Each structure stands twice: as C-alpha cells, then as structure tokens.
Amino acid sequence: MSYIRTGAERLATDPALAGGARLGLITNPTGVLPDLTPTADALLAAGAPLTALFGPEHGVRGTAQASFSEPDTVDVRTGLPVVDTYKAAGEALDELVARSGVDTLVFDIADVGARFYTYVWSMYDLLASAARLGLRFVVLDRPNPLGGTVAEGPLLDPAFASFVGRFPLPLRHGRTVGELAVLFGFDVDLHVVRMEGWRREQAFADTGLPWVMPSVNMPTPATALVYPGTGLFEGTNFSEGRGTTRPFELIGAPYVDDGFAPALSALGLPGVRFRETWFTPAFHKHAGIQVRGVQLHVHDEAEFRPVLTGLSMLHVARTLYADHLVWRGPELFMDHLWGSDTLSRCLDAGEDPRELCPDPAHPDGPLLYG
Template identity: 35%
Template sequence: MAVKTGLDVLIEDKEIYKTFKGNVALLCHNASIDSNYTHAALKFKELFGARFVKLFGPQHGFATDVQDNMVESDHIIHPYFNIPVYSLYSETRIPTDDMLDGIDHLFVDLQDVGCRVYTYIYTLTLLLEKCSDKDIQVVVLDRPNPINGIDIEGNILELEFESFVGRHAIPMRHGMTIGEVGLMHQKYWVKEQANLKVIKMQNWNRDMYFEDTKLPWLLPSPNLPRAESSLTFPATVLFEGTLLSEGRGTTQSLEIVGHPKIEPFSFYENHMLSVVKNSKLEGFVLRPVTFLPTFQKHANQVCGGIQIHVTNKFTYKPWRVGQILMRELYHYLAEDFIWKKPPYEYNHTELPIDIINGSKKIRCWLENNDSIEMLEAFEDLEDYKLQLNEIKIY
C-alpha cells in the first residue's frame, strides 16, 4: 500500500482542510509534490484560492535550482502565482515580520533526507522560533525519512559547532521525519512553543526506506537526483569539509569522492580492501572510479576516487563508511589532502569539517589514524534515543 504524505492527506481529507479558515502561505521546493506529481503550490491555489497569499523557499530556492552552500536566492513575485516568494536562504534565514504579515497558517512541505547536515530541518526550527510569539499556526505536511526512522548513527552535535547544517544536539543519521523534528524542537530545544500542527502521513512505517513508500522521488536539492543517493549522503557529505570532490558536476553526485592525485585502483587495492575487511562493516561495495567534474571542485580535471555502492541497506552504516574512507584518503594523499577553510554555512570561525562532524574529536581521530572501535565510541546515543521515543508519531 502506497504511503500518503501529509500533502496527500490534506488534499483528500476535506474535514482537515476545513479547519484552516484564514490566509495561508506555503514553504516548499521542487520535491513538494503529491502522489500524482502535482506541485503543492498548484494544489494550494486550487484548495485555497485567493487565501493562498505567499510562498517561501528554503536553501536551493523555491525552484531548487541554486547549487552551492552560501549561494543565496532572491525574493521575487512569482510570474504564474502572482504572489511573493520569499527566500529563507538569502540575507536572512529567519522570516521577517513583514514576510509573515497577513498569514494565519504557514504550511511546510519539505522533503528531508534524514541526515543532520541538511538545512531544511533548521529552516523549520528557525520558523517555529520566529512564530512562537505570533498568532500563526505552523503546519508541517509530513514526509518520509528516506533512510528509515529506526536506524540512527553518528555522534551527537556539540553545540559549540552550531551552524546552519547543525543547530541541535542530534546525530548525523537522526531517524526522524521532518514533522518529528518539529515536535522534538518544541519539546526539548526551546522554552517558548509555537502553534505547531503536524499532518501525519498514512501507511508509513519506521522501517521503510523511500523505495518502500511507492512515492515518486524528485530531487530535494540539486545534487540528490536519485533516492539511492540519500543512502550515501551521510558518508559523502563529510567531504564538503575537504578539497576533495564529492562528485558535484557529475551524474553521480554524493555517491563518489575523489581527487586528481588519486590513482583509484592502487588506492583501492593497497588501502581500502584490507581496511574494509578488518572493519567488519557490511552492506556496501567500494569501487575504484575515474570521473571528470564539470563544475565546483576540480572542475574539468580528471579525478580518481571511489564510488559507494549500497548492496544491503539493512546492514550498511554510511557514517562509519564515510569516516573510514576519509581517514584512509587523508593518509594516502598526505600534503595533497587539504581541509576546507571557513566560512561554511554561516559559521565563520570553525573548520568546515568540524562543523559537519559537530565536533573536533573526529578530525583528531582520523588524523591520528585511530581504530574503528575508537570511532564507534563517539556514538553516545542513549539519551537521544529516549528523547526520540517520547516524540515519535509513527
């Protein structure tokens, strides 16, 4: 049985629809579609007519056409809907009073990828904080966590490394839907609560991966064109903190990593084969590849590297795979391995790799070439699991 997203439920359940009496706005992006591929904004125009007064877009823009971190979108009047589209990845990540003026219900329909280093959940939590003293109902139209709602992985973010890819004390693979992130935020992370409503999905179970939902996948950001890429994302996004390519500018973005100085076959045979075997990690295959990025890092330079192929998603641990791959590349490339410098996602002081990891400890771990057992020791998740159990709605 196919999953019905919060958007589908809103469209089909006239009793829920009737509860929204005033003006409505919608925060959405390219992946905000119903089960028939119809964009949420079109459905809102149909449902609410003249009461549909404003649109908002997150990072990458309402159209999801802007590529990189800290590349901002403009505010516009939409040429078809003839209403304002306010960018919440612009000179501000927080909606202003003027942006929120005249709104009674602000709907949020964003496809998250289940990873801490993905900004849409922070667009939601900043919105909730802004609306805590306003007479605005924030309504999250819930969507699946594409890498399931059971498995959690990685260290908990240390708040001194707060950025727009990590505002809250959660692990890299957080196991929540975006609606549950909103509920977690309201219960544990703020003192003043907003008027939050989550329209739950139907037929979604926590053990589902995206392919199990029978829903259509549209890219939620420009470099995740395939649902399968969300499985490799918690591993490959780590390399945003380096000057290695994570495959942007190729057709396999965030599934491959590489650098012009890597000879892929010798690196794989002499380094990764034994490391993977000794790690006892399962559910994936690393394959030596050669690729040519057409933009961003090492544009138009041939790179050697590794592609991650997930062969068993139930046993695959992306965070650990990514950290071990980075550890080996750090020592293989030596002086050619370079950490990216600040700023990164509006943090102007800390190294981007530490911002992504939410800690300095993991960078020190890999620079010291320490063991996988020491890496696993960073995953102190019991308190988080207790909090998660308190807010689960599925």
C-alpha cells in the same frame, strides 16, 4: 507495497487541517502530491487560503546550487509572492515573515535524513519566528528516505551550531520532519499533519512515492543513502562528486593512486562495495581536472552504515595521502559538518576516526510513528 498518504495529500483533501486564514507555504520542488501535482496548486484548487510561498536553500523552484537560493519574485504559475528565507534568521527572518501578512506557516519539503542538510534548519528558524510572532505552524509530514529505525553518529555539540546543524541530533537522525518539529520543542502553535500508512522500517522504494530531487546534487534515493557519510568530504579537498551525475557516490582527488580502492575494499564494510573509477567534475572542486577515486555501490541498504563508511573512507584517505589531504575547509567547515572538532583533531593526530562513531541506535525522543 503499502499506499502512503503524505501530509500534503491529506491537507489537499481537507484544507481545514491547516487552520488559519492566510497560509504561507514553505516549499520547493519536492512539495508535490503522489501524482506530482505541486502542493501549492493542489491547495489553491481545494480552496485553501494560500497567500505566499517561502523558499529555502536552492529556492522554491530548486534551480540554485549549494549555498545559493532564488531571489524574491512572483511565482509565474500561482501568481503568489515568493519570499527567499535562505540564511535569514532572528529579527531579519521575523521581518520577512511579518511583511508577508500570513497567520500560518505550512512546511512541505522533503528531507533526506542527514543532520547537515539545511531544509530542517530552515524549518527550525521559521518555527522560532512563528513562536516570536505568535503564528501557527503546520508540518506536512513525509517519509525519511533512509527509514526511521536507525540513528548514526554523535550528537551535535551546541558550541558548533550553524546552519548545517542547530540542535543536538545525530548525523543520521532517523526521524521525519514532523518528528523533528516536535523534538525541537518551540513554544508555538504546532500541528503535524501525519502520514497515513508509513512504517519506520520502510526504504524509500517501498513507499510507492515518486522521488523528486530535493536539490540539484541529490538526484536519486541512492544519493541520499550515502550522503550522511560521504557528505563529510565536503569539508576536505577531495571531490565529493559535485559536477558529475553521481554526486556523493563518486569520491576522488587528483592525488589518489591505485591503492585507494583496494584499501577500502579490504575493510569489508557492511552493505557496500567500492569500484575504482576516474571522473572529471564539470564544476566545483577540481573542475575540468580528471581525478581518480571510487564509486560506492550499496548492495544491502539494511546493513549499510553511511556514517561508518564515511569515517572509514576518511581514515584511509588520511593514512594514504597525509601529505595532500586537507580536511578543515573554509571557516572550519568540517567541524560544522561533524558537529564538533573531535573529527578534525582525530585526523590531525593520525588516529582512527571510526572510534568516534557510536553503535547505531534507535531514534529516541518523541516519535509519531511506531
């Protein structure tokens, strides 16, 4: 196992890498050094001119559920003001950033490698603000927990851009946050503090870094691994396991019968097995109701294809439970998750959505690591 120095660790050792006289740190609980010291604490101890914290979805402390954040406050540990940026964009976000008085924004949040995870879109919107306001933007790079050799799924159609996807990326994008910041192409004073020692083929377990939950429903690296596929069930009336200890690994609904698990197992999907199970979500969809479904057990991370798996599960669910399955959700959420309306139209027609999934590819565009 090789030792990886994250961008945060490098900056804590040499705060001059950030430049700027008034730094604003965009962070959450994943913003830590390998010894679990919060990046904000480490930067202050190193004498960095940190003057404000900015929070994404779930908040700086990570206490809020999906689609919520924490309000503006003062951080009790550092005494720094905390600015809630979630769902702010354009002029409203510019006003928040300008009011903070920072001259440099520093991004230190771990991504999970899926297009519809919102942290990279907070980075995107803040990059846009930095460009408009003439600020410097620094990304403290971290590993993609899914590795960096495989991209899966179609590109987002810009007509379906939203806060779960603002730029044409595949569902599993295969890039680090630093690589994404470069790819987005804003006319901004951008600096990526690169990792040292990371290789694209590394699984998260090979990095030696601690896993800190990126959000309340992302408890383990195994959750992140399945999320680009089973996250699509958020756009249906199936439970995606929220309200259980295994979100996105448990998938089920009250109308599922004993045919679901065998039908999935019969597909012989690479790297994964399905176990029939029952669970009762404590909150979210079907809260307090026992549902039947499956748990995904990934036995070969290198061979596992989360997007193909998620589409295959949707196809089986549509075939077996056409009278019960609803897949659009509020405000056509499935279309935003998928990045176009091709998936919902395919399901409407009773067709096999796996035809929509191109063969896995290597990420293209500017890459910072070989």
